[in-house]
Amino acid sequence: xxxxxxxxxxxxxxxxxxxxxxxxxxxxxxxxxxxxxxxxxxxxxxxxxxxxxxxxxxxxxxxxxxxxxxxxxxxxxxxxxxxxxxxxxxxxxxxxxxxxxxxxxxxxxxxxxxxxxxxxxxxxxxxxxxxxxxxxxxxxxxxxxxxxxxxxxxxxxxxxxxxxxxxxxxxxxxxxxxxxxxxxxxxxxxxxxxxxxxxxxxxxxxxxxxxxxxxxxxxxxxxxxxxxxxxxxxxxxxxxxxxxxxxxxxxxxxxxxxxxxxxxxxxxxxxxxxxxxxxxxxxxxxxxxxxxxxxxxxxxxxxxxxxxxxxxxxxxxxxxxxxxxxxxxxxxxxxxxxxxxxxxxxxxx
Amino acid sequence: xxxxxxxxxxxxxxxxxxxxxxxxxxxxxxxxxxxxxxxxxxxxxxxxxxxxxxxxxxxxxxxxxxxxxxxxxxxxxxxxxxxxxxxxxxxxxxxxxxxxxxxxxxxxxxxxxxxxxxxxxxxxxxxxxxxxxxxxxxxxxxxxxxxxxxxxxxxxxxxxxxxxxxxxxxxxxxxxxxxxx
Numbered sequence: 001x002x003x004x005x006x007x008x009x010x011x012x013x014x015x016x017x018x019x020x021x022x023x024x025x026x027x028x029x030x031x032x033x034x035x036x037x038x039x040x041x042x043x044x045x046x047x048x049x050x051x052x053x054x055x056x057x058x059x060x061x062x063x064x065x066x067x068x069x070x071x072x073x074x075x076x077x078x079x080x081x082x083x084x085x086x087x088x089x090x091x092x093x094x095x096x097x098x099x100x101x102x103x104x105x106x107x108x109x110x111x112x113x114x115x116x117x118x119x120x121x122x123x124x125x126x127x128x129x130x131x132x133x134x135x136x137x138x139x140x141x142x143x144x145x146x147x148x149x150x151x152x153x154x155x156x157x158x159x160x161x162x163x164x165x166x167x168x169x170x171x172x173x174x175x176x177x178x179x180x181x182x183x184x185x186x187x188x189x190x191x192x193x194x195x196x197x198x199x200x201x202x203x204x205x206x207x208x209x210x211x212x213x214x215x216x217x218x219x220x221x222x223x224x225x226x227x228x229x230x231x232x233x234x235x236x237x238x239x240x241x242x243x244x245x246x247x248x249x250x251x252x253x254x255x256x257x258x259x260x261x262x263x264x265x266x267x268x269x270x271x272x273x274x275x276x277x278x279x280x281x282x283x284x285x286x287x288x289x290x291x292x293x294x295x296x297x298x299x300x301x302x303x304x305x306x307x308x309x310x311x312x313x314x315x316x317x318x319x320x321x322x323x324x325x326x327x328x329x330x331x332x333x334x335x336x337x338x339x340x341x342x343x344x345x346x347x348x349x
Numbered sequence: 350x351x352x353x354x355x356x357x358x359x360x361x362x363x364x365x366x367x368x369x370x371x372x373x374x375x376x377x378x379x380x381x382x383x384x385x386x387x388x389x390x391x392x393x394x395x396x397x398x399x400x401x402x403x404x405x406x407x408x409x410x411x412x413x414x415x416x417x418x419x420x421x422x423x424x425x426x427x428x429x430x431x432x433x434x435x436x437x438x439x440x441x442x443x444x445x446x447x448x449x450x451x452x453x454x455x456x457x458x459x460x461x462x463x464x465x466x467x468x469x470x471x472x473x474x475x476x477x478x479x480x481x482x483x484x485x486x487x488x489x490x491x492x493x494x495x496x497x498x499x500x501x502x503x504x505x506x507x508x509x510x511x512x513x514x515x516x517x518x519x520x521x522x523x524x525x526x527x528x529x530x
Binding site: 021026028029036039051063065067068192 | 495505
């Protein structure tokens with residue numbers, strides 16, 4: 001933009017540069033001292049900084065809605081999204097805005113390729129560079145066994161963490177990033193791209209990201225989706241009626257083939273803790289804990305006394321090895337362990 | 350918050366505390382760029398106050414202001430903790446509005462007029478973002494809207510962190526200009 005020499009303009013530009021500098025996670029005490037000096041260096045600096053911050057915080061507070069809007073901005077290329085009608089308030093300058101909007105919205109397509117290629121090279125990935133002909137999909141399947149976790153870094157910067165005993169396939173094309181979670185659990189850290197929706201197919205539904213970190217669990221036909229950041233939309237059951245359900249941070253969606261779908265509030269950090277080698281339980285039955293442990297370890301644990309299976313467990317379990325887990329649990333619960341052919345057997349104390 | 354009387358008495362014998370009281374507002378502004386709101390920045394500075402007040406008043410501090418900013422920057426290392434605190438607060442609020450869905454077409458909705466104003470403003474902000482030059486827009490979107498750190502944004506875009514900072518500053522300049530019209 002043109003460099004206007006006015007004092008207010010300079011204060012404003014400097015304030016915006018300070019917001020950018022201080023929002024860097026590496027900003028340290030030295031930056032603080034320089035910032036402190038700047039605040040008092042000119043009379044308008046403090047007010048200019050306050051104004052820049054207000055806008056900065058507003059963008060943060062409305063981030064999800066803005067991302068959703070950016071998805072919907074018309075560009076004449078995406079056929080899968082409804083085009084919102086031009087709002088009344090935009091009438092005075094509607095023409096230039098719409099023109100600018102069109103050119104802005106077309107850009108992701110052009111910038112996609114170099115970004116993807118750069119990220120893939122940086123990560124040392126074997127992923128093929130996407131062909132410009134948008135429809136050549138690169139598909140790959142990942143399977144984890146008992147006790148295995150796998151981190152899958154995609155060329156677009158998105159990352160998938162796959163839990164034990166899971167099967168997932170990834171198919172990237174120019175038009176869509178499609179993942180199928182046939183069985184198991186995974187955390188998706190998706191780099192948003194309005195031009196290439198990220199869709200996870202699991203338990204007969206499509207989970208579609210709107211710029212997001214979320215966990216999808218599909219085991220025995222039951223689907224659980226938990227969102228940590230951003231939003232996702234979950235389609236209605238295959239062939240079933242109804243609109244998609246939209247989930248925001250801290251919300252969990254659960255559905256099984258038989259019952260109705262449920263929406264609950266959760267602490268997403270608890271759901272995501274398996275990635276860090278911890279499982280968090282809130283009054284869940286011991287049988288469920290044992291089933292989870294049997295996925296995480298080769299050594300298998302069996303509940304010998306059926307009256308133990310329903311014992312409610314609340315707490316954090318650190319996944320080091322099954323013996324250590326059980327010996328810690330036996331401090332709080334009326335259980336003891338004996339070795340068995342496959343691993344461990346749980347008995348009442 | 351607390352009355353200034355006891356503060357001043359203690360501050361007299363506590364040079365770091367005195368420096369803190371003098372720089373309190375600046376420290377809030379310093380932390381606010383990385384906090385989600387002014388209130389969150391105030392919370393962080395309150396944590397800083399507790400740390401300062403707990404320090405030995407006799408300890409010799411050669412550059413108290415530099416130490417304060419260093420301590421403030423270190424506070425942000427614990428930011429994750431405060432974010433978790435905030436998300437728990439949100440979860441608590443949500444659990445009160447939690448519902449079991451009979452079908453799939455129910456989503457909790459805010460009051461209609463509020464939602465309309467919010468939606469209109471979001472549209473306005475989104476349109477402003479859409480007018481940014483492509484690289485600038487992508488940097489702003491990844492860092493500010495999707496919450497990636499500047500370091501991670503630089504990684505994903507394959508450019509230097511300095512470049513991301515410049516993109517963010519440039520984006521703020523253009524967005525402020527556009528939204529003023």
